[in-house]
C-alpha cells in the first residue's frame with residue numbers, strides 16, 4: 001500500500017530535515033525550509049526522482065570510442081553558438097539562469113526562431129500568456145517563424161504532447177510540476193523531478209532541451225544544486241541594469257569549453273551578437289588618466305581586452321575601505337599586501353576602489369599585474385600611457401610569473417592598435433613575432449621603473 005513520508009527541505013541548499021525549522025542549519029538562511037511529501041509504492045521509498053529503479057540486469061560495454069564527431073546544429077546567432085562550444089548538440093540539456101528581466105526569454109525565443117527555419121521547435125511557457133509571448137515575438141521579428149507555442153505547467157502533459165521535436169524551450173523550470181510529486185512548483189523535489197523527466201525525454205528522443213532557471217538573490221540557480229549536475233550545460237546570462245550589454249557565460253559544458261563568453265547587446269528589437277567585444281569594452285576610454293589601464297585577458301577560447309580602473313582616496317574610516325567590481329576581493333588584498341611589503345608603498349590610510357569596466361568579471365590571475373599597475377598609478381597620480389596593455393601574474397614575493405596563451409594576448413593588443421605591451425619576462429615571448437613594443441618585467445620594481453612611478457605623492 002502506498003504510504004507517504006513527511007520531509008522538510010531547504011529551498012536554497014537542498015538540506016533535508018525530519019521536522020520544520022525556521023533557519024536552515026546548513027546554509028543559515030531563514031524561512032527557506034518547506035514541507036515535501038514523498039510517496040512510496042510499498043516496497044521502500046524510491047530514488048530521489050520518486051521512481052524505484054528496476055532491478056533487471058544491466059548491460060556493460062567497453063571503452064572503445066567510435067571516432068565520429070559530435071553532431072552540432074548552428075543557430076547562426078554567433079555568440080550563442082560559440083558559448084555552446086560550436087552549436088547545439090542533439091539530445092543535450094542546457095540550463096540558462098539569470099536575473100529577472102535580463103533577457104532570458106528574449107534570447108531563447110530568438111534562438112528557437114533561428115532554429116525553426118529547418119527544425120521543429122516548441123516553446124513552453126509556464127510564466128507568461130501566449131499574448132505576451134506573441135508581443136515579444138513581434139518585437140524581435142519572430143512572429144512569422146515556425147515555433148510552436150504553448151502555455152502549460154504540467155510536465156507529463158508537456159511530454160505526452162511532444163512528438164518529433166528537435167528543440168524545446170521550457171520557460172521556466174521552476175514553474176513546472178509533475179503529477180507524481182505533491183509539493184508546489186519550485187520546491188526542491190518538484191524541480192528535481194521535472195528536470196529528471198525532461199532530461200530523460202531529451203536523451204531518449206534526441207531533442208535539445210533549453211531550460212530557463214530563476215536565480216536566487218545570491219545569483220545561484222534556484223532549486224537543488226543537483227540540477228546543475230544533472231544537465232549537460234549550465235549558462236548564466238548576466239548584465240548590469242542601465243547597461244545594454246549582456247554576457248552569456250558557460251560555467252559547465254560537457255560538449256565544449258567552460259568559461260566561454262558570448263556578448264550581446266539588447267536593442268529595441270531583441271539581442272544582437274557583439275562580434276568584437278574588445279572594442280566594446282574599450283570604447284569609453286579617456287586619455288592618460290591616472291589609475292586606469294588595459295588588461296589583455298583570455299575568456300574561454302578568445303582574447304578580450306578590458307579596462308581596469310582603480311581609485312585610491314584618503315580614508316576617513318578606522319578600517320580603510322576596499323571595494324571591487326568584477327574582481328576578487330581577496331586577490332586585491334593579496335596584491336595590496338605584496339605592494340606594501342615589497343615596494344614599501346603604503347595604502348594603510350587610503351580607501352581603494354577597483355573596477356573592471358563594462359560589467360566584465362575577471363577571474364584570471366593574469367590580471368594581477370594590470371591591477372597592481374592601476375593601484376600604483378592611482379596612488380602616485382601618475383598615468384599609465386594610453387597605448388599600453390598589461391598582463392602577468394604576481395607571486396607573493398613580488399615576482400611576475402608567466403601566463404598561458406601569451407601570443408594570443410599580444411596579438412589582440414596589436415590588432416586593437418596598442419603600441420606597448422608589458423608582459424612577464426618569464427614568458428620569453430620572441431620580439432620578432434609581432435610589430436608591437438614588448439616590455440618584459442621580472443618583478444614589481446620593474447613596472448614601477450617602466451611607468452616612472454617611484455615618486456610618491458602624499
Ligand code: TYD
Pocket residue numbers: 098099100101102103104105106107136139140266267268269270271
Ligand atoms: P525578458 O526576456 O522578458 O527577460 P527575462 O526572461 O530574463 O525575465 O526581457 C525583458 C527585458 O528586456 C525587458 O526589460 C524589456 C527588454 N527588451 C528589450 O529591451 N528589447 C527587446 O526587443 C525585448 C524583447 C525586450
Ligand code: MG
Pocket residue numbers: 104105106127171
Ligand atoms: Mg522570462
